[in-house]
Amino acid sequence: MQDKVVLVTGGGTGIGMAIAQRFIDLGAFVVITGRRESKLSVATDRLGRKSSYIVGDVSEAGVPKWLIQEVVEKQGRLDVLVNNAGIGSGGALIDVTDSEIESVFKTNLFAPLALAREALPELIKTKGSIINISSTLSKGVMPGISVYSAFKAGLDHATKLIAAEYGPQGVRANAVAPGFTATEMTKDMDPGFVKTWEDLSPFGRIGQPEEVASVVTFLASEDARWVTGQIIQAGGGVMM
Numbered sequence: 001m002q003d004k005v006v007l008v009t010g011g012g013t014g015i016g017m018a019i020a021q022r023f024i025d026l027g028a029f030v031v032i033t034g035r036r037e038s039k040l041s042v043a044t045d046r047l048g049r050k051s052s053y054i055v056g057d058v059s060e061a062g063v064p065k066w067l068i069q070e071v072v073e074k075q076g077r078l079d080v081l082v083n084n085a086g087i088g089s090g091g092a093l094i095d096v097t098d099s100e101i102e103s104v105f106k107t108n109l110f111a112p113l114a115l116a117r118e119a120l121p122e123l124i125k126t127k128g129s130i131i132n133i134s135s136t137l138s139k140g141v142m143p144g145i146s147v148y149s150a151f152k153a154g155l156d157h158a159t160k161l162i163a164a165e166y167g168p169q170g171v172r173a174n175a176v177a178p179g180f181t182a183t184e185m186t187k188d189m190d191p192g193f194v195k196t197w198e199d200l201s202p203f204g205r206i207g208q209p210e211e212v213a214s215v216v217t218f219l220a221s222e223d224a225r226w227v228t229g230q231i232i233q234a235g236g237g238v239m240m
Protein backbone atom coordinates (compact mmCIF):
# COMPACT_ATOMS: atom_id res chain seq x y z
CA MET A 1 0.00 0.00 0.00
CA GLN A 2 3.09 2.24 0.00
CA ASP A 3 2.25 5.65 -1.53
CA LYS A 4 -1.34 4.67 -2.27
CA VAL A 5 -4.08 7.18 -1.50
CA VAL A 6 -7.24 5.76 0.08
CA LEU A 7 -10.56 7.48 0.79
CA VAL A 8 -12.60 5.93 3.62
CA THR A 9 -16.05 7.46 4.06
CA GLY A 10 -17.28 7.35 7.65
CA GLY A 11 -13.67 6.79 8.71
CA GLY A 12 -13.93 8.70 11.99
CA THR A 13 -15.46 5.83 13.96
CA GLY A 14 -15.99 2.07 14.13
CA ILE A 15 -15.27 -0.11 11.14
CA GLY A 16 -14.19 2.87 9.00
CA MET A 17 -11.58 3.97 11.51
CA ALA A 18 -10.21 0.43 11.80
CA ILE A 19 -10.00 0.27 7.99
CA ALA A 20 -8.15 3.62 7.93
CA GLN A 21 -5.70 2.39 10.60
CA ARG A 22 -5.01 -0.84 8.74
CA PHE A 23 -4.30 0.95 5.43
CA ILE A 24 -1.94 3.33 7.25
CA ASP A 25 -0.15 0.40 8.92
CA LEU A 26 0.42 -0.96 5.41
CA GLY A 27 1.94 2.34 4.20
CA ALA A 28 -1.00 4.17 2.60
CA PHE A 29 -2.14 7.77 3.04
CA VAL A 30 -5.79 7.82 4.13
CA VAL A 31 -8.40 10.55 3.87
CA ILE A 32 -11.39 10.00 6.14
CA THR A 33 -14.77 11.73 5.93
CA GLY A 34 -17.87 12.14 8.04
CA ARG A 35 -20.36 14.75 9.19
CA ARG A 36 -18.95 15.34 12.70
CA GLU A 37 -15.67 17.24 12.70
CA SER A 38 -15.09 16.43 16.39
CA LYS A 39 -14.91 12.68 15.61
CA LEU A 40 -12.74 13.17 12.54
CA SER A 41 -10.30 15.40 14.36
CA VAL A 42 -9.85 12.91 17.23
CA ALA A 43 -9.50 10.09 14.70
CA THR A 44 -6.76 11.81 12.64
CA ASP A 45 -4.90 12.71 15.85
CA ARG A 46 -4.81 8.97 16.52
CA LEU A 47 -4.14 7.87 12.94
CA GLY A 48 -1.18 10.24 12.63
CA ARG A 49 0.55 12.16 9.86
CA LYS A 50 -0.48 9.77 7.08
CA SER A 51 -4.11 10.81 7.47
CA SER A 52 -6.33 13.82 6.89
CA TYR A 53 -10.03 14.50 7.07
CA ILE A 54 -12.78 16.24 5.11
CA VAL A 55 -16.10 17.13 6.72
CA GLY A 56 -19.08 16.37 4.46
CA ASP A 57 -22.43 14.64 4.29
CA VAL A 58 -22.18 12.02 1.54
CA SER A 59 -25.96 11.77 1.28
CA GLU A 60 -26.20 15.33 -0.08
CA ALA A 61 -26.25 15.75 -3.84
CA GLY A 62 -22.99 17.30 -5.05
CA VAL A 63 -20.94 16.27 -2.01
CA PRO A 64 -19.61 13.00 -3.52
CA LYS A 65 -18.24 14.93 -6.53
CA TRP A 66 -16.70 17.59 -4.31
CA LEU A 67 -15.12 15.01 -1.97
CA ILE A 68 -13.35 13.17 -4.78
CA GLN A 69 -12.17 16.49 -6.27
CA GLU A 70 -10.75 17.54 -2.88
CA VAL A 71 -8.87 14.26 -2.41
CA VAL A 72 -7.35 14.34 -5.89
CA GLU A 73 -6.48 18.03 -5.66
CA LYS A 74 -4.80 17.69 -2.25
CA GLN A 75 -3.25 14.19 -2.54
CA GLY A 76 -2.67 14.05 -6.29
CA ARG A 77 -4.29 10.67 -6.90
CA LEU A 78 -6.82 8.12 -5.67
CA ASP A 79 -6.10 4.39 -5.50
CA VAL A 80 -8.86 2.98 -3.29
CA LEU A 81 -12.39 4.15 -2.49
CA VAL A 82 -13.92 2.52 0.59
CA ASN A 83 -17.65 3.24 0.74
CA ASN A 84 -18.10 2.62 4.45
CA ALA A 85 -20.34 5.48 5.67
CA GLY A 86 -23.71 4.07 6.56
CA ILE A 87 -26.63 4.39 8.91
CA GLY A 88 -28.75 1.75 10.56
CA SER A 89 -32.49 1.37 10.44
CA GLY A 90 -34.69 -1.12 12.22
CA GLY A 91 -38.23 -1.89 13.23
CA ALA A 92 -41.33 -3.23 11.56
CA LEU A 93 -41.75 -1.93 8.01
CA ILE A 94 -45.21 -0.69 8.90
CA ASP A 95 -43.60 1.86 11.27
CA VAL A 96 -40.86 3.16 8.96
CA THR A 97 -41.42 6.70 7.70
CA ASP A 98 -40.77 8.02 4.18
CA SER A 99 -38.02 10.25 5.50
CA GLU A 100 -36.25 7.29 7.13
CA ILE A 101 -36.43 5.25 3.92
CA GLU A 102 -35.08 8.27 2.03
CA SER A 103 -32.19 8.92 4.37
CA VAL A 104 -31.14 5.24 4.50
CA PHE A 105 -31.31 5.14 0.69
CA LYS A 106 -29.31 8.33 0.26
CA THR A 107 -26.57 7.33 2.72
CA ASN A 108 -26.32 3.60 2.09
CA LEU A 109 -26.91 3.36 -1.67
CA PHE A 110 -27.05 6.73 -3.45
CA ALA A 111 -23.78 7.93 -1.88
CA PRO A 112 -21.69 4.83 -2.69
CA LEU A 113 -22.91 4.92 -6.31
CA ALA A 114 -22.30 8.67 -6.68
CA LEU A 115 -18.86 8.39 -5.05
CA ALA A 116 -17.98 5.45 -7.31
CA ARG A 117 -19.09 7.42 -10.38
CA GLU A 118 -16.89 10.37 -9.43
CA ALA A 119 -13.93 8.21 -8.38
CA LEU A 120 -13.89 5.94 -11.43
CA PRO A 121 -11.97 8.28 -13.78
CA GLU A 122 -9.21 8.49 -11.13
CA LEU A 123 -9.32 4.75 -10.37
CA ILE A 124 -9.00 3.96 -14.07
CA LYS A 125 -5.77 6.01 -14.07
CA THR A 126 -4.35 4.22 -11.02
CA LYS A 127 -5.85 0.76 -11.78
CA GLY A 128 -7.42 1.09 -8.38
CA SER A 129 -10.32 -0.52 -6.62
CA ILE A 130 -13.60 0.09 -4.83
CA ILE A 131 -14.60 -1.72 -1.64
CA ASN A 132 -18.20 -1.29 -0.54
CA ILE A 133 -19.13 -2.09 3.05
CA SER A 134 -22.25 -4.20 2.83
CA SER A 135 -23.75 -6.39 5.58
CA THR A 136 -24.51 -10.06 6.20
CA LEU A 137 -28.11 -8.79 6.14
CA SER A 138 -27.82 -8.02 2.41
CA LYS A 139 -28.33 -11.76 1.82
CA GLY A 140 -29.48 -13.02 5.20
CA VAL A 141 -33.11 -12.60 6.13
CA MET A 142 -34.12 -11.24 9.53
CA PRO A 143 -37.52 -9.68 10.21
CA GLY A 144 -37.52 -6.04 11.33
CA ILE A 145 -34.67 -4.75 9.20
CA SER A 146 -36.16 -4.61 5.70
CA VAL A 147 -35.13 -1.08 4.64
CA TYR A 148 -31.49 -1.46 5.69
CA SER A 149 -31.25 -4.95 4.17
CA ALA A 150 -32.86 -3.97 0.88
CA PHE A 151 -30.41 -1.12 0.21
CA LYS A 152 -27.42 -3.24 1.27
CA ALA A 153 -28.62 -5.88 -1.22
CA GLY A 154 -28.71 -3.11 -3.84
CA LEU A 155 -25.15 -2.20 -2.90
CA ASP A 156 -24.03 -5.82 -3.43
CA HIS A 157 -25.52 -5.82 -6.90
CA ALA A 158 -24.03 -2.41 -7.71
CA THR A 159 -20.63 -3.84 -6.69
CA LYS A 160 -20.94 -6.64 -9.23
CA LEU A 161 -22.14 -4.27 -11.96
CA ILE A 162 -19.23 -1.86 -11.38
CA ALA A 163 -16.84 -4.83 -11.46
CA ALA A 164 -18.25 -5.98 -14.80
CA GLU A 165 -18.41 -2.49 -16.33
CA TYR A 166 -14.96 -1.21 -15.28
CA GLY A 167 -12.95 -4.44 -15.08
CA PRO A 168 -11.89 -3.97 -18.72
CA GLN A 169 -10.29 -0.66 -17.65
CA GLY A 170 -8.40 -2.30 -14.80
CA VAL A 171 -10.66 -1.34 -11.89
CA ARG A 172 -11.80 -3.97 -9.39
CA ALA A 173 -14.89 -3.68 -7.19
CA ASN A 174 -15.69 -5.90 -4.22
CA ALA A 175 -17.79 -5.70 -1.08
CA VAL A 176 -17.14 -6.80 2.48
CA ALA A 177 -20.22 -7.85 4.42
CA PRO A 178 -19.69 -7.56 8.17
CA GLY A 179 -21.84 -9.42 10.65
CA PHE A 180 -22.75 -7.82 13.96
CA THR A 181 -19.69 -5.74 14.92
CA ALA A 182 -18.97 -3.77 18.10
CA THR A 183 -19.17 -0.10 16.99
CA GLU A 184 -21.01 3.14 17.70
CA MET A 185 -23.87 1.85 15.51
CA THR A 186 -24.48 -1.19 17.69
CA LYS A 187 -23.34 -0.08 21.16
CA ASP A 188 -26.80 0.77 22.51
CA MET A 189 -28.61 -2.20 21.02
CA ASP A 190 -30.70 -4.44 23.24
CA PRO A 191 -28.55 -7.12 24.97
CA GLY A 192 -31.06 -9.76 23.86
CA PHE A 193 -30.49 -8.76 20.23
CA VAL A 194 -26.71 -8.89 20.72
CA LYS A 195 -27.08 -12.38 22.23
CA THR A 196 -29.04 -13.48 19.14
CA TRP A 197 -26.05 -12.51 16.99
CA GLU A 198 -23.57 -14.18 19.34
CA ASP A 199 -25.60 -17.38 19.07
CA LEU A 200 -25.77 -17.13 15.27
CA SER A 201 -21.97 -17.36 15.02
CA PRO A 202 -20.22 -20.70 15.42
CA PHE A 203 -17.64 -18.70 17.42
CA GLY A 204 -20.33 -17.55 19.88
CA ARG A 205 -19.37 -13.89 19.85
CA ILE A 206 -19.77 -10.67 17.88
CA GLY A 207 -17.04 -9.19 15.68
CA GLN A 208 -14.51 -6.41 16.18
CA PRO A 209 -13.89 -3.65 13.60
CA GLU A 210 -10.29 -4.83 13.03
CA GLU A 211 -11.63 -8.23 11.92
CA VAL A 212 -13.50 -6.52 9.10
CA ALA A 213 -10.67 -4.10 8.26
CA SER A 214 -8.13 -6.81 7.43
CA VAL A 215 -10.49 -8.27 4.82
CA VAL A 216 -10.87 -4.82 3.24
CA THR A 217 -7.12 -4.25 2.92
CA PHE A 218 -6.67 -7.75 1.50
CA LEU A 219 -9.25 -7.01 -1.21
CA ALA A 220 -7.53 -3.72 -2.03
CA SER A 221 -4.11 -5.37 -2.24
CA GLU A 222 -2.18 -6.91 -5.12
CA ASP A 223 -2.80 -10.32 -3.49
CA ALA A 224 -6.46 -9.94 -4.52
CA ARG A 225 -5.73 -8.85 -8.11
CA TRP A 226 -7.79 -11.79 -9.47
CA VAL A 227 -10.76 -11.06 -7.19
CA THR A 228 -13.55 -8.80 -8.40
CA GLY A 229 -17.32 -8.58 -8.17
CA GLN A 230 -17.31 -10.55 -4.90
CA ILE A 231 -19.21 -10.05 -1.68
CA ILE A 232 -16.95 -11.38 1.06
CA GLN A 233 -18.59 -12.09 4.40
CA ALA A 234 -16.67 -10.98 7.49
CA GLY A 235 -19.24 -12.01 10.03
CA GLY A 236 -17.89 -14.90 12.08
CA GLY A 237 -19.88 -17.42 10.03
CA VAL A 238 -23.34 -15.98 10.67
CA MET A 239 -25.96 -16.52 7.96
CA MET A 240 -23.64 -18.75 5.89
Ligand SMILES: NC(=O)c1ccc[n+]([C@@H]2O[C@H](COP(=O)([O-])OP(=O)(O)OC[C@H]3O[C@@H](n4cnc5c(N)ncnc54)[C@H](OP(=O)(O)O)[C@@H]3O)[C@@H](O)[C@H]2O)c1
Nearest residue numbers: 010013014015034035036057058085086180181183184185
Ligand atom coordinates in the same frame (compact mmCIF):
# COMPACT_ATOMS: atom_id res chain seq x y z
N1 LIG B 1 -21.63 -2.50 13.17
C1 LIG B 1 -22.24 -3.52 12.56
O1 LIG B 1 -22.73 -4.47 13.20
C2 LIG B 1 -22.35 -3.54 11.06
C3 LIG B 1 -22.76 -4.71 10.45
C4 LIG B 1 -22.86 -4.77 9.07
C5 LIG B 1 -22.54 -3.66 8.32
N2 LIG B 1 -22.13 -2.52 8.93
C6 LIG B 1 -21.80 -1.38 8.07
O2 LIG B 1 -20.51 -0.91 8.38
C7 LIG B 1 -20.41 0.46 8.05
C8 LIG B 1 -19.77 1.22 9.21
O3 LIG B 1 -20.63 1.17 10.33
P1 LIG B 1 -20.11 1.09 11.85
O4 LIG B 1 -20.70 -0.11 12.44
O5 LIG B 1 -18.65 1.32 11.91
O6 LIG B 1 -20.93 2.30 12.50
P2 LIG B 1 -20.51 3.78 12.90
O7 LIG B 1 -19.41 3.76 13.89
O8 LIG B 1 -21.77 4.45 13.25
O9 LIG B 1 -19.91 4.36 11.54
C9 LIG B 1 -20.64 4.97 10.54
C10 LIG B 1 -19.83 6.13 10.04
O10 LIG B 1 -20.47 6.69 8.91
C11 LIG B 1 -20.50 8.10 9.04
N3 LIG B 1 -21.68 8.59 8.34
C12 LIG B 1 -22.98 8.23 8.53
N4 LIG B 1 -23.78 8.92 7.73
C13 LIG B 1 -22.97 9.74 7.00
C14 LIG B 1 -23.22 10.71 6.00
N5 LIG B 1 -24.46 10.99 5.57
N6 LIG B 1 -22.16 11.37 5.47
C15 LIG B 1 -20.91 11.11 5.89
N7 LIG B 1 -20.62 10.20 6.83
C16 LIG B 1 -21.64 9.53 7.38
C17 LIG B 1 -20.56 8.36 10.55
O11 LIG B 1 -19.99 9.61 10.90
P3 LIG B 1 -20.91 10.94 11.13
O12 LIG B 1 -22.09 10.47 11.94
O13 LIG B 1 -20.00 11.87 11.84
O14 LIG B 1 -21.28 11.41 9.77
C18 LIG B 1 -19.69 7.23 11.09
O15 LIG B 1 -18.35 7.63 11.18
C19 LIG B 1 -21.82 0.92 7.69
O16 LIG B 1 -21.96 0.96 6.29
C20 LIG B 1 -22.69 -0.18 8.27
O17 LIG B 1 -23.92 -0.30 7.58
C21 LIG B 1 -22.02 -2.44 10.28
